[in-house]
Amino acid sequence: MVVVSEKIDMTEFQKERKEVLETWSTGSMIDLAEGIEFQKNLSESKRFSLVMKNAQENGLLLLQPRAGVALVDEHIKLLSRLENYCDLLPTTIDAYTRQNRYQDAQRGIERSVKSGQSMLNGFPAVNHGLEACRRVVQAVHKPLEVRHGTPDARLLAEITLAGGFTAFEGGGISYNIPYAKKVPLETSIRHWQYVDRLVGFYQEERITINREPFGPLSGTLIPPFISHAVAILEGLLALEQGVVSLTLGYGQLGNLIQDVAAIRSLRELADEYFQRFGYTNYELTTVLHQWMGGFPEKETQAYSVIAWGGAVAALSGATKVIIKTPHEASGIPTCEANIQGLEATRQITNMLKDQYLPDSRELSIETEIIKQEVRAVLDSVFDLGQGNIAAGAVRAFQAGVIDVPFSPSIYNKGKMLSIRDNVGAIRVLEKAEVPLPESVYKYHADKIQQRACAEGRQPCFQMVVDDIYAISKGRLVGRPR
Amino acid sequence: MVVVSEKIDMTEFQKERKEVLETWSTGSMIDLAEGIEFQKNLSESKRFSLVMKNAQENGLLLLQPRAGVALVDEHIKLLSRLENYCDLLPTTIDAYTRQNRYQDAQRGIERSVKSGQSMLNGFPAVNHGLEACRRVVQAVHKPLEVRHGTPDARLLAEITLAGGFTAFEGGGISYNIPYAKKVPLETSIRHWQYVDRLVGFYQEERITINREPFGPLSGTLIPPFISHAVAILEGLLALEQGVVSLTLGYGQLGNLIQDVAAIRSLRELADEYFQRFGYTNYELTTVLHQWMGGFPEKETQAYSVIAWGGAVAALSGATKVIIKTPHEASGIPTCEANIQGLEATRQITNMLKDQYLPDSRELSIETEIIKQEVRAVLDSVFDLGQGNIAAGAVRAFQAGVIDVPFSPSIYNKGKMLSIRDNVGAIRVLEKAEVPLPESVYKYHADKIQQRACAEGRQPCFQMVVDDIYAISKGRLVGRPR
């Protein structure tokens, strides 16, 4: 498949659309015009983009949990309780639906009915279909986002957007590389161009749907510049299809300076690139995910990881924070555990809402380093694409110019190695094919060397393993015992 | 009583000592020489001063809980469990003992035996006496500190130090002004000179006892310069009697910059004044108390307050952090709740142990402001004392030069009013008799004005009340609803 970077033509779109809607029985219910009507009648308080925009203008930090269960009534019950504690609602989709395995999802629904508890790790929105989505949307009072991890989310988008959801997470790269094994990048990017075109179509009808590329990727030792490059590429691909409301994401890493520099540089770089490509009419906000790697099993310890995520979200000036719960290491949180995560987060974000991390030499350097890295990578991507961003992205992954640590995808090189430095910031140990400027690579090497000296061991893969376990074992840097 | 500032003469001390030991039956057991022998035989790992010094040299942050129950065996059980989670052990003394009401403490012990649960809010060390203290010391493996709030702690010190405790909290000001109503300052200062002289005596026998002035005072809207001034005065009074190991304390206020500036300036100012008074042979460390004001009742929220305290302790480079627990708003923590507070704190302090808050304009300004404030106050105290620090302190409180908000003592003016500014730092709204330099006072006024503007109301006592409730209601600044 050859993927091009241009707005999908409407006739082509309509043709493809017919095929998409036939991939599962519930697709036949979807009527775009009627979906737009339904969206038009939603109250403003359910409009995700608007709530985000207002928050940004007023310097607020919004809280959003993850949540989704197999059955509709149970899902409504869950969201109805959660909305008393959060600002934005999710609907997390189950993992079968994410792989378009609707038959398996159906089995999961049936087994859930039988066993009286959810056997799926999310809400199978495609199987439940349009009316079920609308029941959910109508039962709650806050904006609803579809959160998933689906390389081909075309049908899911058709159903949930017509169903009244006002935000849709994901992207052709960020919902492939961490979530799939054998889906070619050109395929997922093309399918996400469809999703973005659909959102663009709603936009043309003056229905703004918020789009959120998935920032944290594999959640495991991702240097900020990698996730930034992906977020900005997905932002550009979305803008190309007419998307207007964009929330770029980043997964907290644990070092205060690096995390604040990351959110700051993400905003600034996105503006820089979006404007360079001629876009002016977009609404940009940022989201920080509380630590996305392995959590400590003890709830007491998990609370501190959660609080630190909330603190950094506030100090960095992000607009939204996706929260974790004290159950994180063990299993999908109960409603109560989710509320606990929200309450803990609310306390810290409220306490820090008026504070920020002041400018300092360290913060400037870190911000500047990230910018240099992202520019080096993106320039190379655009070179490879020769005017075609999508193709550039595909070739960049082929060449290892973008390389995501711990991705399960065979379309990701997986050669770059990253580890923590002596203060816990993520650094590149082996850049492999990633075109980091020499001076920057040297900066990383020096920082890693400091740690190596402190630990009296050479940087090695065992360090990486130690870092992967570190937070779950109660620290940030995986020191030798 | 006229209090003088000089090392108490040994004959005078011995005379007074006889009287002190007669104030309760268990006093007769105390033999100083034998106590020193006992201390000499303690293992180094139980020597508080040594553990603090090593931690400081290695950049470690040590955790200490609060804990004390009415009965000896229960107390040993409690500490034996806690020591698996903390670095330093406490023995918190009950409130009757703090007022030298040993008869009431006895009733509390009896009622506790009867009811099968502690009816006292701490361990009545005086009533239990020397051997009981030694049983406690010998049952545990970590250094033990006496933590209390006693204006006249002479007998308590005699018993616990001979009993093998290696650290003793408090001071003539910090254990009077927040803890008593009608005890004249000259009395408590004189009694604490006795305690310090006793510690100095141990020191002369090469037994170092760590002394820790109580930093947080009333825990309620105390501007850093007030507690710093008290801490430094008590430090000087202690050095005067021959104390060597000093840990100066500070209660976290909630604004990151102010808190880090406070710990930093506390160290620097203490060195400055101690050296100015000719002391060179002292061991200075700092302790940060996690938020000492009203806590949120919900444990989820309490966890975030705890984590934030741990974070600030780590980022500020304090040597010790006194922890709170999820039960704080409700009652004395169970052993489990105390462990929960320790586990949560350990996670965050471990994650941040290698991080610090970088230098910034904001941090420098805040540090400088605190220094100017402390110097203005202390200069005035020394003026008033004319070479007699103790008398200077007494006169300073008389004159309102030092004025502690929300003190119950009739010997404290209680005229100075402090509130939070727009970013949550504590500022002086009405300085009353406190000799703040005009420029500094103006700085406070401007900061407060920013908040007033943001809230559309004039600074007033209602703001103070709102600030007192703020953290317990889930925020830092007491905004109008």
Added chain:
Amino acid sequence: MRQHTIVLGVIGSDCHAVGNKILERYFANAGFNVINLGVMVSQQEFIDAAIETNANAILISSLYGQGELDCEGLRGRCIEAGLENIVLYVGGNLVIGKKDFSAIERKFQRMGYDRIFKPDADLEQVTLLLRQDIDSLQSVQENRI
């Protein structure tokens, strides 16, 4: 509305002063004649002040956990002292540890306290109850006379 007189204070060896200062302000603003004894008040001091000021109610705080030991017997001593119809409230962190409130409530009711309050007591609500309780006792008293 007649101005009611209330005696306020923190009982026993308890030094917690913050809540006490807030209560003083609150009840004064609400129109009561407030006699605040501050912290570390003995039962006798409460009784003496109530007699001296002809108070309608005594509001006792105990924060530090030894409230159970400090509060016992006050009702009896009030009656002995001739304060037969005085309203007795108590509030704060009344016992040692985080305990079920209903158990605490029963314990202090049995000691003769009319109402028992948690630390998060809504003071507006307390004011309403206090007026009611004083007035109804007053009418009992007036009826007797």
Added chain:
Amino acid sequence: MRQHTIVLGVIGSDCHAVGNKILERYFANAGFNVINLGVMVSQQEFIDAAIETNANAILISSLYGQGELDCEGLRGRCIEAGLENIVLYVGGNLVIGKKDFSAIERKFQRMGYDRIFKPDADLEQVTLLLRQDIDSLQSVQENRI
């Protein structure tokens, strides 16, 4: 010591790759011949790989919560495929939600798994058990022959 062959993989639609990569490294370092199928592996793929490589054990991971649905029936299919004496281990976050581990253990034991592991399984311990289990099955097999 004979080199044992083990098949490794994450079952179902599960994409969690991190633990899998660590397990691969760990068991290879421990001297096993590791056939790692990576994430999103079907039951059939596990069986095919085990037959093809004459494996001694299959180690299945499931992190994402749908393990119960994905893992059912594997023991039966192994037997059908002639893998009568293969060791079956399973580990990870096996069910939806934070549940009591002993209940999870019973559930997967009933499905025919030899040992069930929590996420914090001590890999050194696992290696010991795995060697034991393989060897004891092997001796059963050898005795039969």
